[in-house]
Amino acid sequence: AQSVTQLGSHVSVSEGALVLLRCNYSSSVPPYLFWYVQYPNQGLQLLLKYTSAATLVKGINGFEAEFKKSETSFHLTKPSAHMSDAAEYFCAVSQSGGYNKLIFGAGTRLAVHP
Amino acid sequence: DAGVIQSPRHEVTEMGQEVTLRCKPISGHDYLFWYRQTMMRGLELLIYFNNNVPIDDSGMPEDRFSAKMPNASFSTLKIQPSEPRDSAVYFCASSLARDNTEAFFGQGTRLTVV
Numbered sequence: 001a002q003s004v005t006q007l008g009s010h011v012s013v014s015e016g017a018l019v020l021l022r023c024n025y026s027s028s029v030p031p032y033l034f035w036y037v038q039y040p041n042q043g044l045q046l047l048l049k050y051t052s053a054a055t056l057v058k059g060i061n062g063f064e065a066e067f068k069k070s071e072t073s074f075h076l077t078k079p080s081a082h083m084s085d086a087a088e089y090f091c092a093v094s095q096s097g098g099y100n101k102l103i104f105g106a107g108t109r110l111a112v113h114p
Numbered sequence: 115d116a117g118v119i120q121s122p123r124h125e126v127t128e129m130g131q132e133v134t135l136r137c138k139p140i141s142g143h144d145y146l147f148w149y150r151q152t153m154m155r156g157l158e159l160l161i162y163f164n165n166n167v168p169i170d171d172s173g174m175p176e177d178r179f180s181a182k183m184p185n186a187s188f189s190t191l192k193i194q195p196s197e198p199r200d201s202a203v204y205f206c207a208s209s210l211a212r213d214n215t216e217a218f219f220g221q222g223t224r225l226t227v228v
Contacts, residue, residue, distance in 0.1 A: 032214040043118075043205060043219035051214055090157065100145045100209050101170070102217055104157040 002027045002093045006105035013112055019063075019078040021108045023091030026072065033074045034092040034102065035065055044090060050074060061085070086112045118220035120206050126226045132194040135223045137206030138187055143218070144211035148181055148191050151203045151222070163189065164211070196227045 007022040025031055033050040048059025055067045065076045074091060088109045092102040119138040127133050139146045147162040161171040166183045174181070178197070183189040193200055203224050207217040 034216055036219075043221045044207075045219070046216045049214065049216055094214075100211070100213075100215065100217070101147065101159055101162050102207075103159070104149075106156045 002031065002095060002103050004091050004093050004103060004105035006089075006091050006108050008108055009106060010109050010111065013081045013110070015083055015112055015114055016080050019076070019081045019085065019110065021076040021089050021091075021110065023065075023074045023076065023105060024072050025074060025091075025093045027093060027095065029095055032094045033065075033067065034094070035059065035063070035074075035076050036090045036092060036104075037061075038088045038090065038107075040087075047076070047089070081110075081112045083112050083114070086110055118206055118208055118218055120204075120220035120223050122223060123221060124224045124226075126228065127196055129197055129227055130195045131227075132192065133196045133200075133225060133227075135191040135204050135206075135225070137189045137191070137220060139189070139206070139208030140218055141187065142210070143208035145209045145217075146183060146189050147207040147209075147217060148189070149205040149207065151205060152201075157205075160191070193225075196225075198227045201226050 003026045005024045035047040036044040037047050038044050047063050048057045050067045058064045063078045088107045090107045091105040094102050121136045148160040150158045160173045161181045163183045181191045203222045205219050205222045207219045209215050209217040
């Protein structure tokens with residue numbers, strides 16, 4: 001069975017500081033990996049996804065994630081946090097075979113302070 | 115396309131009443147998913163459909179929950195009778211039938227059962 005673990009339910013950074021949100025996955029087959037962002041009272045929006053074409057994936061709003069098979073990780077980073085990045089971030093995994101269903105981690109709430 | 119459309123955005127109902135949540139997926143999408151989000155349990159996949167057929171309903175918590183997809187452009191999630199512990203945000207999402215494709219989420223329905 002597939003699963004996702006997000007380390008740290010809350011992360012707080014200063015504006016301009018590096019953002020690092022951690023995600024580790026468990027999958028018996030090559031996974032498909034995603035990061036979503038949820039702003040207050042909104043649905044989930046895709047930030048980026050791992051496509052197997054490249055291990056370093058760039059997404060919207062300056063975010064990127066690196067797939068590391070040896071570490072079963074897909075951590076999300078952004079070099080410089082902006083106040084507007086404050087939101088909840090979800091890592092998700094799905095598998096090949098047309099199932100398409102996403103299994104989500106518990107989420108990490110990012111706070112950005114001045 | 116207007117995206118995934120859910121209605122109502124907010125629903126407050128009394129315990130024991132029937133509640134029906136509605137979803138219009140993105141036109142052309144083959145998969146439709148119902149998720150529930152709570153503080154305690156995070157994002158849970160309740161059920162998903164492929165070409166209007168329910169594929170996996172193992173996430174549906176109890177027989178009080180039922181979901182239908184009578185056609186490609188409409189789905190309902192019904193709770194009868196509702197209970198206070200059903201209070202949550204319910205999301206509908208849709209996706210294409212391709213590997214490594216993301217799901218597109220609606221804005222959610224915030225259900226409060228009093």
